Amino acid sequence: MAKVKVHIFLKPGVLDVQGKAVEGALNGLGWTGVSEARVGKLIQFDYAGDDVEAEVKKMCDTLLANTVIESYRIEVE
Amino acid sequence: MSAAVIVFPGSNCDRDCKVAVERSTGARVDMVWHQDTTLPEGLDLIVLPGGFSYGDYLRCGAMAAQSPIMQAVKKAADDGVAVVGICNGFQILCEAGMLPGALLRNAGLKYVCKLVSLEVANPNTRFTAGYQDQTEVIMTQGNGDGNFFADAETLARLEGEGQVVFRYVDNPNGSVNSIAGIQNARGNVLGMMPHPDRAFEAELGSADGATLFRSVLDAA
Secondary structure, eight states: OEEEEEEEEEOTTSOOHHHHHHHHHHHHTTOTTOOSOOOOEEEEEEEOSSOHHHHHHHHIIIIIOOTTTEEEEEEEO | OEEEEEEOTTBOSHHHHHHHHHHHHOOEEEEEETTOOOOOTTOSEEEEOOBOGGGGOSSTTTTGGGSTHHHHHHHHHHTTOEEEEETHHHHHHHHTTSSSSEEEOOTTSSOEEEEEEEEESOSSSTTTGGGTTOOEEEEEEEESSOEEEOOHHHHHHHHHTTOEEEEESSOSSOOGGGEEEEEOTTSOEEEESSBGGGOSBGGGTBOHHHHHHHHHHHHO
C-alpha cells in the first residue's frame, strides 16, 4: 500500500487572493518579513495498485488539479 | 423545440433555468440527472445550471465535469447542439475542457451578488443575435469564483476570434479583460457567469435574459 501526498498550488503568475489575504494579515500582525505567501492544497490517500507515480499523475491531470491554473507535486512513500 | 437542463448534486438554479427557458421560448424542457448517460433525442439546447455542484469541493465544477452525462453533452456539442453554461455551469464547461480558461476566486475575495451591466461584446453569435442594436444588457450575478482567467496566448485567441461574448461594464470580480462570457471556436457553446435565467421577466429587474434563450432557439 503506497502512501500518496499531492501538493497543489496556483501557478506563479496566477493571482492567489487567499495567499495575498494571509500575507496581509501576517504583515498586519507585525510579521513584516513575510512575503510571497501562497495558499495551496494537500491531498493524501492510500493507493493499492501498480505504477503508483504514473497513476497518480493521471489522477492529477484528470481531476485533482486544473493544469490551466495549478501545478502539482506528487510524493509517494 | 426542445431543451434539457442537467441536474448535478448541488445545482440550485436548475428549476430557474427550466422556467426561464419555458417562459422565454415555449420550448419543452426536460430535466436530466447527472448520472444518466444519454440525453433526450432532438435537443436544440442544453443548459448547465448555476449552483454549487458537489459543494464546490476540490474546485468549482471539477467533479461535475467528470459526471457520466458530460460525455453525452460533449458529443451533443460536437454534433452542433447549443450548450449554455451559467455560473457553476460555466465553471463546469471550463473544467470539462469544452471552453478554454478557468474561473478563479473573485479578486476582492467576496461573494458578489447584484445586478450587473454587460456589454454585448459580440452581437453576431447564435446567443446574442436577438439583441440586435442593444449593446448593453442587464442580468444578475451571484458568485464567489467568477474571476475569469486565461493565459496570454488563449486570451489573444479569444479576443481575436470574437469568442468574447459578454464583458462587464464595471468589472466586479477581477476577470481578465472584464470578460463575463465566452463561446467556443465553433460558436455553439457559451459559458457566462451572469444569470440570464434570473433576468427573464421585467418583474425580476430585467428581461434581457429571455432574449438570449430566444436567440438560441431561433437559430436552431
